[in-house]
Amino acid sequence: MTRIKIFASCAAFIFLTQISTVTLAQQTDYIQSLSQQNKWVDSVYQKLSRKHKVAQLFFVRAHTNLGRRYEDSVAKVIENEQLGGVVFFQGGPGRQAGLINRYQHLSDVPLLIAQDAEWGVGMRLDSTLSYPYQMTLGAIQDNTLIYKMGQYIAYDFKRIGMHMNFAPVMDVNNNPNNPVINYRSFGDNKYNVTKKGIAYFKGMQDAGLLTTAKHFPGHGDTNVDSHLALPLLPFTRARLDSLEMYPFREAIAAGLSGMMIAHMSIPALDKTPNQASTLSRTIITGVLKDSLGFKGLVVSDAMEMKGVTVNNPHGQAEVKAFLAGNDIIELSMNSKEAVQKIKVALRKHLIPYAEFEAKVKKVLAAKYWAGLANRKDVSAANILADLNREPAKQLIQQLSDAAVTVLKGDAAGIKLKPIMKTAVVSIGADQYTTFQTELGKWTTNGHLFIINKKAQVPYLKKMLDMLNEYDQVYISLHDTRTRPASKIDYSDAIKEFIAAATAHKNVVMCVFANPYAIAGLPGIEKSTGLIECYQNSPEMQRAAAKVITGELKPSGKLPVSVNVFFPTGTGFGL
Structure with missing residues (x-):
């Protein structure tokens, strides 16, 4: 074994040892811990003023890509208001680790640090790794890989000094035109969504990370983005119970630590006109807590979203969210004003004081469970190497290998014949793709072509004629947008080219x-x-x-129904 391989093996062993140590440290899960007396929680609670007790329920937005002035403004809010936590968005890992240390030193009670990182910290932070989207994971048949991914993501969170991931998405995406969930969901089959969501959050929780399934009671069947307006879910209670709420109900039974509430109007659960579910006591306390028996942290979706603020300005939304049953109020537009209004609501006895006390202690118990009673500063040493370790890269490739789905074809029709004259065409790209360079290694008579999104009809006709000269043709379709929508952004001319190309006798299409x-x-x-x-x-x-x-036997199954040709579950081994 070479010196390099020895080092890599040692690094992998050290990483797995760290994961194992973290897992063993969590002898009691968070939900179980809530039924136990906790001296640290009681002690901290007793020392807080009523104002600062309320403030423990608020989490503020933070970035490390918006400059020092923005960072200082967040620091001022944390120091002056003594809020309960911070939700980090875009930035860099080293900068974030340093800023977390700074913010923690400004808070009398350690801050609970969260991030919305559905496919890992790479969703938010530069220079870090991204795991596959949940729609991609929905195709995988081996859920132990997803559990392992959850453990690796937990390691990344804890390495940067974070304690809570607002993931997984457990919405059943049964509306292809959903503009906000879509590829963030495991698919349209409630059983598949449930199994994969549980595998993901259990991996994270077993490695010491708090999780938050979302978006209760289900955001999968809507064509409205709740960031922009309030969606309506018009279905019956029986439909909601059997479909939308099924994954969440199973997640609760499996020990889920947190639940995020959607901003949706759901008349079957709450008949109040234009009432966002985030603000509904009937839905949060009545359905989620009382009927479904959820004991964990209830987290509002972002309170800055128009789906909830449009009808509730000036802190009204936050007060309603508090009274409805939320334990964590995320990203208030004005936390200072909202805290004051909640204090007034408490003086008016709008909810039992014991319920308020339970909310605060639940947040403090989460901090204790996450290790914040013995908080240490985050080390910046080797942080990039730790977050870009080789075992994590290998797992991303494993997950990708397990997701590839053959929708049509057999081994003879798909397999590359090295000596045949071969064309490898990438559409939607501006330079040679990884797909092309990988296939290029295997053919002795291959040619690579690129068709970018601006390609005109004369060029496309010329390409179509040229393909007739080849014995086998591989065409890859690439969506280069950050958010891969349900409709690919190709011109009609390119779509016509794709349809015409299939008339060639040996064309294999790969859809990225x-x-x-x-x-x-x-x-x-x-x-x-x-x-x-x-x-x-x-x-x-x-x-x-x-x-x-022929290096890989495909095992992926389609997690959503595309059309009559390709329903949910389609997928062939070769």
């Missing part, structure tokens, strides 16, 4: 895009082979190439 995009590409189902790869990552492109070269 949202699976729903296939429905908007008529004729693609006629290709010799069709491989769905879910997202435009280098790992997925390598995985597809491995299927084509």
Whole structure:
């Protein structure tokens, strides 16, 4: 074994030892801990004024990519208001670790640090790794890989000094036109969503991270983005019980530590006109806590979203969220004003004081469970190397390999024949793709072509004629947008080219895009082979190439129904 390999093996062993140590340290899960007397929680609670008790329920937004003035403004809020926690968004890992240390020193009670990182810290932080989207994970048949991913993400969180992930998404995405959930969901099958969501959060929780399933009671069947307006969920209570709420009910039974509430109007659960579920005591206390028996942290979705603020300005939304049953009020537009209004609500006895006390102690218990009773500063030493470790990169490739889904074709039709004249065409790209370079290693008579999104009809016709000269053709479709929507952003001319190309005798299509995009590409189902790869990552492109070269036996199954040709569960091994 070479010196380099020895070092890599040692690094992997040290990392796995750290994960194991963290797992063993959590002898009691968070939900169980709430039924136990906790001297630290009681002591801290007794020392807080009523104002600062209320403030423990508020989490403020933070960034490390908006400059020193912004960082200082957040520091001022933390120091002056003594809030309960911080939610970090975009920035860099080293800068964030340093800022977490700074903010923690400004708070009398240690801050609970959260991040909305559904596919890992790379969702928010530069220079870090991103795991596959949940829609991609929905295709995987081995859920132990997703559990392992949860453990690795927990390690990343704790390495930077964070304690809570606002994940997983457990919405059943049964509306292809959903503009806000979509690829963030595990799919449209409630059983698949449930199993994968539980595997993900259990991996995180077993490694010492607080989690938050979202968006209760279900945000999957809507075509309205709650960041912009209040969506309406018009279904019956029976439908909601059997479908939307099913994954959340099972997650509660599996020991989920936190639940995020959606901003939605749901008349079957609360008939109040234009009432956001986040502000509904009937839904949060009546359904979630009383009927479903949830004991964990109830977290509001962001209170800065228009779905909740449009009808409740000037702190009214926060007071209603508090009275409804939320334990954590996330991203208030004006926390100082909201805290004051909640104090007034308490003086008016709008909820029992014992309920308020339980909320605060629940937040303090989360801090204790996360290790904040013995908080230490985050070390910046080797932070990039720790977050970009080789075992994590290998796991991302494993997950990608396990997700590749063959929707049409057999081994003979898909497999690359090295000596044949081969064209590898990437559409939607501006330079040679990972997919092309990987396949290029296997052919002795191959040619690579690029068709960018601005390609005009004359060029496309020329390309179509040229493909007739090749014995086998591989065409990859790439969605390069940050958010892969249900409809791919190709011109009609390019879509017509794709349909015409399938008339070639040996064309294999690889779709590195949202699976729903296939429905908007008529004729693609006629290709010799069709491989769905879910997202435009280098790992997925390598995985597809491995299927084509015979290195990998595909095992993925389609997690959503695309059209009559490709329903949920479609997927073939070769």
